[in-house]
Amino acid sequence: MNNRHLYLLALTLTVLGLSLFLYKALALKFPLRPEAESYLWKVEAKITFMADNEPVKVTMFVPRSSRNYAVTNDAFISRGYGLTTSTEEVNRQALWSIRQAKGLQTLYYRGEVRRVETKEPPLTTPTPKVENPKFPEPERIAAEAVVERIRRRSADTDSLVSELIHLLNHPEGRENISMLLGKRTSPAEKMELAVRILALAGVPARSVHGVNLKDRSEKVELVHWLEHYENRRWNPHNPITGASGIPDSYLPWWRGPGSLVNLKGGSDLRVNLSTSRDLEEAIQSAVVRGQIKKPLLLQFSLLNLPLHTQQVFKVLLLVPVGAFILVILRNLVGLATFGTFMPVLIALAFRETRLLWGLVFFSLLVGVGLLIRFYLENLKLLLVPRLAAVLTVVVGLLALFSLLAHKLGVEQGLSVALLPMVIRTMTIERMSIVWEERGPQEALQQGVGSLAAASLAYLVMHQRLVQHLVFTFPELLLVLLAAIVLLGRYSGYRLTELWRFHSFLKGAD
Amino acid sequence: MWTMARQLKQLGIMGINRRNADFTLTCNPRRFYPLVDDKLRTKQLALEAGIPVPELYLVVEKEFQVRRLAHQLQPYESFVIKPARGSGGDGILVIAGRVGANYRTSAGAILPQAEIDHHVFQILSGLYSLSGQTDQALIERRVDFDPCFAEICYQGVPDIRVIVFKGLPVMAMLRLPTRMSGGKANLHQGAVGVGLDLAAGVTLGGVWRQERLHEHPDTGHSVRGVALPHWDAMLRLAARCAELTHLGYLGVDMVLDREQGPLLLELNARPGLAIQIANRAGLLPRLELIEQHHRELTGVEARVAFAQRYFGA
Numbered sequence: 095m096n097n098r099h100l101y102l103l104a105l106t107l108t109v110l111g112l113s114l115f116l117y118k119a120l121a122l123k124f125p126l127r128p129e130a131e132s133y134l135w136k137v138e139a140k141i142t143f144m145a146d147n148e149p150v151k152v153t154m155f156v157p158r159s160s161r162n163y164a165v166t167n168d169a170f171i172s173r174g175y176g177l178t179t180s181t182e183e184v185n186r187q188a189l190w191s192i193r194q195a196k197g198l199q200t201l202y203y204r205g206e207v208r209r210v211e212t213k214e215p216p217l218t219t220p221t222p223k224v225e226n227p228k229f230p231e232p233e234r235i236a237a238e239a240v241v242e243r244i245r246r247r248s249a250d251t252d253s254l255v256s257e258l259i260h261l262l263n264h265p266e267g268r269e270n271i272s273m274l275l276g277k278r279t280s281p282a283e284k285m286e287l288a289v290r291i292l293a294l295a296g297v298p299a300r301s302v303h304g305v306n307l308k309d310r311s312e313k314v315e316l317v318h319w320l321e322h323y324e325n326r327r328w329n330p331h332n333p334i335t336g337a338s339g340i341p342d343s344y345l346p347w348w349r350g351p352g353s354l355v356n357l358k359g360g361s362d363l364r365v366n367l368s369t370s371r372d373l374e375e376a377i378q379s380a381v382v383r384g385q386i387k388k389p390l391l392l393q394f395s396l397l398n399l400p401l402h403t404q405q406v407f408k409v410l411l412l413v414p415v416g417a418f419i420l421v422i423l424r425n426l427v428g429l430a431t432f433g434t435f436m437p438v439l440i441a442l443a444f445r446e447t448r449l450l451w452g453l454v455f456f457s458l459l460v461g462v463g464l465l466i467r468f469y470l471e472n473l474k475l476l477l478v479p480r481l482a483a484v485l486t487v488v489v490g491l492l493a494l495f496s497l498l499a500h501k502l503g504v505e506q507g508l509s510v511a512l513l514p515m516v517i518r519t520m521t522i523e524r525m526s527i528v529w530e531e532r533g534p535q536e537a538l539q540q541g542v543g544s545l546a547a548a549s550l551a552y553l554v555m556h557q558r559l560v561q562h563l564v565f566t567f568p569e570l571l572l573v574l575l576a577a578i579v580l581l582g583r584y585s586g587y588r589l590t591e592l593w594r595f596h597s598f599l600k601g602a603d
Numbered sequence: 604m605w606t607m608a609r610q611l612k613q614l615g616i617m618g619i620n621r622r623n624a625d626f627t628l629t630c631n632p633r634r635f636y637p638l639v640d641d642k643l644r645t646k647q648l649a650l651e652a653g654i655p656v657p658e659l660y661l662v663v664e665k666e667f668q669v670r671r672l673a674h675q676l677q678p679y680e681s682f683v684i685k686p687a688r689g690s691g692g693d694g695i696l697v698i699a700g701r702v703g704a705n706y707r708t709s710a711g712a713i714l715p716q717a718e719i720d721h722h723v724f725q726i727l728s729g730l731y732s733l734s735g736q737t738d739q740a741l742i743e744r745r746v747d748f749d750p751c752f753a754e755i756c757y758q759g760v761p762d763i764r765v766i767v768f769k770g771l772p773v774m775a776m777l778r779l780p781t782r783m784s785g786g787k788a789n790l791h792q793g794a795v796g797v798g799l800d801l802a803a804g805v806t807l808g809g810v811w812r813q814e815r816l817h818e819h820p821d822t823g824h825s826v827r828g829v830a831l832p833h834w835d836a837m838l839r840l841a842a843r844c845a846e847l848t849h850l851g852y853l854g855v856d857m858v859l860d861r862e863q864g865p866l867l868l869e870l871n872a873r874p875g876l877a878i879q880i881a882n883r884a885g886l887l888p889r890l891e892l893i894e895q896h897h898r899e900l901t902g903v904e905a906r907v908a909f910a911q912r913y914f915g916a
């Protein structure tokens with residue numbers, strides 16, 4: 095009677111979970127295997143300045159989505175400032191303003207940047223007007239001489255621009271270009287000069303300012319490029335070699351003259367750009383970039399959550415998998431562990447340290463913790479104060495181990511999380527009670543059992559395929575639930591019971 | 604592996620999953636668990652029903668009462684301290700006598716009053732309780748066990764466990780403390796389990812740490828063929844406990860006192876399975892037989908008679 099209900103429930107759960115899964119996998123083409131991950135870059139601009147106790151206005155260029163990059167989740171952090179953003183022609187600009195400010199001010203811009211693979215042809219833009227560069231008299235003659243020179247030495251516009259960049263980078267012994275450069279020899283100023291000379295030659299050009307997204311960096315230098323207009327589109331040029339084309343890692347921030355940040359009503363302006371990167375599943379960036387069409391179902395997908403919430407769920411969704419393994423180990427195998435799901439928590443703690451170090455670290459900490467616990471036992475402390483004392487000691491030990499590991503150059507020991515610490519304390523307390531009540535043999539047996547269960551749970555939970563499947567197809571948890579429910583009615587022998595009752599078998603022979 | 608499992612199944616050996624799924628979960632409504640998990644309530648229940656129990660001397664409920672403990676214990680030469688919600692014999696301290704101002708445990712250790720107080724504190728703070736909640740400490744009379752056990756018992760007090768299903772005794776076992784178990788009659792801790800012929804109350808072979816044995820590991824005397832006095836009374840007592848607690852599947856722990864006869868020690872809603880090894884018999888055939896016939900049997904006498912008739916060795 096009860097069992098039919100049970101099977102029906104398990105069947106319903108399985109059918110529901112599998113059909114959702116198949117729909118997503120076959121109809122919506124969700125990837126079944128974890129694809130190559132891509133990087134998600136976080137760019138940050140930090141602006142600091144001293145305000146002069148008067149109205150303050152700060153304008154800053156911010157990156158915008160382009161053919162190669164998608165910029166999402168912009169965040170502007172500024173206490174008390176009004177903020178407007180605007181897009182003018184090719185640039186996006188943020189304007190912070192405040193009626194009155196005094197002392198050190200800090201403003202932040204943060205954005206998430208993803209690489210985009212587009213197959214669409216580049217956008218065509220209308221031909222820009224070439225403005226008269228208006229060189230003053232002696233410079234105009236020098237500039238014209240330069241134009242003459244580069245025209246003579248080039249076949250088309252592309253090589254013309256390359257030649258000019260080469261010239262700008264090697265002005266030695268060439269009077270005209272040296273005079274034009276004067277003391278303004280920074281890369282940005284060279285590019286502005288190139289734009290003006292090209293304007294004189296009738297070639298529309300503009301400077302590009304951006305950053306290289308290569309490694310994570312606390313202090314990123316701006317890199318300035320040059321683009322010239324030809325064949326209805328903009329063609330980039332390397333500022334050093336003059337070669338055309340732009341590397342994939344280059345994120346354009348803004349184009350044209352003008353500096354990154356302009357400040358009115360303050361002094362001592364400093365701007366720092368930094369980049370950091372996170373690994374991201376390909377599916378995630380596909381959803382964000384809108385490559386996967388969004389039917390109603392996808393609106394409720396975990397992929398629509400903010401990124402840091404997703405990270406939480408990536409871990410959380412693994413807990414049922416670990417619990418399922420514990421069900422098998424306890425009810426089918428009969429492994430003795432501390433607490434029911436403590437091994438799952440230990441396995442989660444291993445995520446931070448990796449398996450081997452996790453095992454070493456955990457055993458070491460629990461071992462030393464036990465010694466201290468037994469010492470405290472001599473002092474006849476009451477239960478709760480004693481637990482608190484053990485917790486305190488564990489925190490201290492954790493700090494000590496981390497310090498030692500750091501000195502020895504072992505970084506793995508350093509990851510300290512709140513949850514694992516509490517787990518360790520509870521393990522020590524439980525283990526010591528079992529130790530006293532049932533003897534060291536039983537305590538060690540359960541300790542080893544817990545670690546073995548935790549290791550197995552970790553190994554399964556750490557599979558990228560498993561992580562990918564439960565996160566992309568959380569409905570598979572329904573199937574898991576069905577399996578757990580079915581195992582809940584398993585009334586056969588446990589593996590360890592075969593050994594426990596082995597004396598019967600000898601008698602039967 | 605599968606053949607092993609099949610053999611065990613043929614013998615009717617019950618595994619822990621089977622016990623949980625088909626017996627404790629289905630026959631023992633959760634709401635009645637407190638009756639057996641709290642030894643104080645069990646005791647009160649038994650007294651109301653006229654079932655004899657070891658005399659209760661004191662109950663320590665709160666920490667401040669521990670200060671008066673030394674004074675309150677003065678009239679008693681020997682006693683037992685146990686947690687009301689303890690499990691598996693954990694936290695039980697047996698005091699056999701006094702040495703000056705100190706106490707002597709059944710294992711022969713000498714404890715000062717401070718040690719006793721600390722033990723009571725530990726009990727109160729929930730160290731031994733099933734779910735770690737705060738607890739009470741019971742101090743009761745130390746049972747003076749029946750002389751029939753003198754040769755097969757090392758320290759401590761032997762007790763008798765009877766499994767009762769739907770009010771019928773199913774299987775019984777005598778548990779003998781050893782040096783290893785520290786005077787405790789708990790198989791986990793190293794006590795010897797000896798199977799009992801349910802019909803006559805005579806001991807069969809024993810089991811110690813999963814292995815069969817015939818002599819007590821400490822005294823060397825044979826554990827076989829010992830006839831327990833008051834056997835019928837014990838079975839009746841066990842059968843009555845089922846009615847008392849409304850639990851369908853129950854372990855009844857009793858002691859045989861030299862003067863008072865069988866006394867109820869405690870009840871267990873999840874009795875262990877080692878009793879099968881001690882009796883060299885599986886529980887399942889007996890449980891199935893009871894399942895078929897228990898409705899026809901009314902009254903304790905009829906049930907005990909049925910058990911004695913069908914479940915004898």
